[in-house]
Amino acid sequence: MTVYLDFNATTPVLDEVADLVYKVMTEEYGNAGSRTHEFGVAAKRAVEIARAQVAEIAKADKTEVIFTSGATESNNIAILGLREFAQQSGKKHIITSKLEHKAVLEPIEHLEQQGFDVTYLDATAGGQVDIAQLKAALRDDTVLVSIMHINNETGAIQPIGDICQLLTEHDAYLHVDAAQSFGKYPFDLDNPRIDFISVSGHKLYAPKGIGALIMRRRGFIKPPLKPIHFGGGQEKGLRPGTLATPLIAGLGLACELASKNAEKWLAHVSELKTTFTAVVSELGAEVNGQNASPYVINFSVPGINSEAAMVKLKGIIAVSNGSACTSSSYTPSHVLTAMGLDSERIAGAIRVSFGVTTKQLPIADITAALRSLL
Numbered sequence: 432m433t434v435y436l437d438f439n440a441t442t443p444v445l446d447e448v449a450d451l452v453y454k455v456m457t458e459e460y461g462n463a464g465s466r467t468h469e470f471g472v473a474a475k476r477a478v479e480i481a482r483a484q485v486a487e488i489a490k491a492d493k494t495e496v497i498f499t500s501g502a503t504e505s506n507n508i509a510i511l512g513l514r515e516f517a518q519q520s521g522k523k524h525i526i527t528s529k530l531e532h533k534a535v536l537e538p539i540e541h542l543e544q545q546g547f548d549v550t551y552l553d554a555t556a557g558g559q560v561d562i563a564q565l566k567a568a569l570r571d572d573t574v575l576v577s578i579m580h581i582n583n584e585t586g587a588i589q590p591i592g593d594i595c596q597l598l599t600e601h602d603a604y605l606h607v608d609a610a611q612s613f614g615k616y617p618f619d620l621d622n623p624r625i626d627f628i629s630v631s632g633h634k635l636y637a638p639k640g641i642g643a644l645i646m647r648r649r650g651f652i653k654p655p656l657k658p659i660h661f662g663g664g665q666e667k668g669l670r671p672g673t674l675a676t677p678l679i680a681g682l683g684l685a686c687e688l689a690s691k692n693a694e695k696w697l698a699h700v701s702e703l704k705t706t707f708t709a710v711v712s713e714l715g716a717e718v719n720g721q722n723a724s725p726y727v728i729n730f731s732v733p734g735i736n737s738e739a740a741m742v743k744l745k746g747i748i749a750v751s752n753g754s755a756c757t758s759s760s761y762t763p764s765h766v767l768t769a770m771g772l773d774s775e776r777i778a779g780a781i782r783v784s785f786g787v788t789t790k791q792l793p794i795a796d797i798t799a800a801l802r803s804l805l
Contacts, residue, residue, distance in 0.1 A: 433745075433746055433747065433748065433749050434747070434748045434749070434789070434791075434792065434793055435748075435749045435786075435788075435789070436748045436749060436783045436784060436785060436789065436792075437749050437750055437751050437782075437784055438634075438726065438727075438785060438786035438789075439583055439584075439586075439611060439727055439751075439782060439784035440784070441633045441634070442634060442635065442636045442786055443636065443786070443788055444636060444637060444638055444681070445636040445685065445688060445788075447684060447688065448636060448637055448638075448681045448684050448685050448688070449681075451677075451681055451684050452638060452677045452678065452680065452681040453677075455474075455676055455677040455680045455681075459473050459477060459676075460676075461473055461474040461676075462474060462674075462676075463475045463477075463478045463673075463674045464665065464674070474674075474676045477676055477679070477680045478498070478674055478676055478680075480680070480683055481498075481680050481683025481684075481686075482496045482498075482683070483683075484682075484686045484690075485630065485643050485683060485686050486645065487686070488613060488614050488617065488620065488686055488689065488690055489613075489620045489621055489625075489628055490621035491628075491647055495645055495647055495648060496643055496644075496645050497643065497644050497646065497667055497669055497670050498641065498643050498666060498670070498674060498675070498679050498682075499641075499642045499644055499670055500641065501631050501633070501639070501641065501642035502532075502534060502608060502609075502610040502629040502630060502631035502634075503534040503631075503642075504642065504644075504670075505627075505630060505631075505642050506532075506534045506535050506538060506577075506606075506608055506629050507534070507659060508644055508656060508658075508659060508669060508670065509577075509606045509627040509629065509644060509646075509656070510525075510535065510538040510539055510542070510577060510606065511541070511542070511659045512656035512657050512659055512669070513574060513654075513655065513656060514542060514545075514657070515655075515657045516574070516655035516656075517547070517574040520574070522571075522573065522574035523546065523547045523548060523572060524547070524548045524549075524550070524572045524573045524574060525539055525543075525547055525548070525550070525574065525575045525576075525577065526549075526550045526552065526565065526568050526569070526573060526575070526576045526577070526603075527539055527550075527551060527552070527577045528551065528552040528553075528578055528579075528589075528769075529551050529552065529553060529554055529765065529769035530558065530560065530579065530587075530589075530766050530769055530770075531577065531578075531608065532579065532583055532608060532610070534608070535577055535579070535606075535608055539577065548572075550568040552564050552578075553769065554766075554769040554770045554771075555770070556721075557587060557720060557721030557722060557770075558582055558585045558719070558720040558721065558766070559587055559589060559721070559722065560589055560590065560594075562590060562594070565578075565594065566597055569597075569601055569603070573601070573603040574603060575603060575604050575605075576598065576603050576604070576605050576606070577606040577607075577608070578591070578594055578605075578606075578607060578608075579607065579608040579609075579610075580607050580608065580611065580613075580616070580619065580620065581609075581611040581612040581616060581726075582611070582766060583610065584729055584766045584767065584780075584782055585719050585720025585729040585767075585782075586611075586720055586723035586724035586726060586729065586784075587720040587721065587723050587724075588722050588723065588724055591607060591619040591620075591622065591625070592619050592622065595619075595622045595625060596624075598624055604626045604627065604654060605624060605625050605627070606625075606626065606627040606628075606629070607620065607627065607628050609628050609629060610629060610634050611726070612724070613628070613630045613631070613635060613686075613689075614635045614685070614686050614689030614690065614693070615634075615635065615689060615693070615696060615724075615726060616724055616726070617689075617690075617693045623647060625647065626646065626649075626654055627647075627654070628644070629642070629643075629644055630642050630644070630645070630682075632678065632681070632685065635682070635685045635686065635689060636685050636688070636787070637678070637682040637684075637685035637686075638681050638682075640675065640678055641675060641678035641679060641681065642682070643682065644669075644670075657669075658670070658671065660672075692787070696787045697725055699787060699789075700786070700787070701725040703785045703789055703792060704725050704726075704727075704728055704785060706792060706794070707728060707783060707785075707792060707797075708728055708730075710792075710794055710798055711728075711730050711732065711801070713798075714732050714798070714801055714802065714805070715733055716730040716731065716732045717732075717733070717776065718730050719731060719770070719772065719776070719780055720770070726784055726785055727782060727783065728782075728783050728784075729767075729780055729781070729782045730780070730781060731772075731777075731779035731780045731781070732779060732805075733776075733779070734804070734805055735779050735801065735804045735805065736778055736779055737778060737779050737780055737781050739804055740779075740781055740801060740804060741781070743800040743803060743804060744800050744801075747796045747797060747800055748783070748792075748793065748797060750781055750782060750783050750784075751781075751782050752780055752781055752782065764777055764780065
């Protein structure tokens with residue numbers, strides 16, 4: 432049986448979460464917007480419980496959480512929702528990095544086409560943002576800094592704490608795409624200097640199609656976001672549409688389970704990663720990315736092409752050679768390119784990502800499969 436090792440692409444839904452989603456779908460199916468009967472009241476209650484569960488991970492207030500369809504939509508609201516404020520204030524400079532997910536880069540590129548000035552920070556060889564370069568890029572008219580927490584391809588952890596410290600005396604809004612870290616890597620996201628945090632349910636053992644955007648107030652002042660879709664006014668007028676109560680309840684429970692088990696989960700995946708790293712190191716593997724999350728390893732074995740490796744590993748382990756959102760394009764990884772890796776190393780890059788449901792690794796089979804390609 433194939434062992435699933437592509438948790439950065441998506442995670443299975445935990446049994447407890449699936450049971451709750453099913454219960455809400457079949458027994459507590461009211462519309463959270465219906466306030467004239469007990470079915471709607473129950474749905475509203477389920478939503479508010481989940482809102483508090485999500486907020487707790489970032490030590491935010493539950494009123495600062497809105498539910499979305501996933502991190503991609505959250506990113507779009509955080510970035511495009513600032514457009515009107517930026518235009519009115521004359522602050523139309525954005526700083527991001529070349530390492531970001533397309534769900535951040537493409538909305539920013541859209542604003543760039545509308546006259547915004549964008550600075551794309553280079554990556555270090557280890558896959559991190561250079562704080563000195565970020566400091567040099569800051570301007571009086573910088574309205575937004577958007578830097579991910581953990582890279583989806585390499586697992587490289589970005590220096591969010593240092594970025595927060597740097598922005599202490601600057602009023603630019605800070606957006607963190609936390610799709611790969613929220614709940615699983617419980618560090619830095621509780622920093623009150625982070626204005627926006629994007630959350631993805633299906634990276635956290637919740638269903639696909641649900642996510643959240645945390646929008647911290649500065650004192651008592653709400654961030655000046657405007658909706659990018661219209662119709663109904665749900666979620667504080669920022670995200671219209673009938674709330675997906677079953678999915679929201681599932682995300683909330685997944686967050687609660689993550690909060691309770693974060694240390695245990697980290698210890699489990701760290702052991703898996705240590706074991707896997709030792710195996711590929713014996714084959715001469717080069718690890719792509721430093722200071723990386725214990726949930727993922729990105730590596731290249733000289734002389735082995737990733738496509739050939741995945742064919743050989745089929746039926747043994749399920750892995751990928753990059754982001755699930757762009758893997759069908761067969762273009763070189765923009766992340767590894769930004770890190771300055773050569774074309775052969777990029778062509779050989781394989782991403783292996785672990786999860787709490789991973790029990791053991793078929794070490795002998797993995798080793799034999801990769802050795803046969805050398």
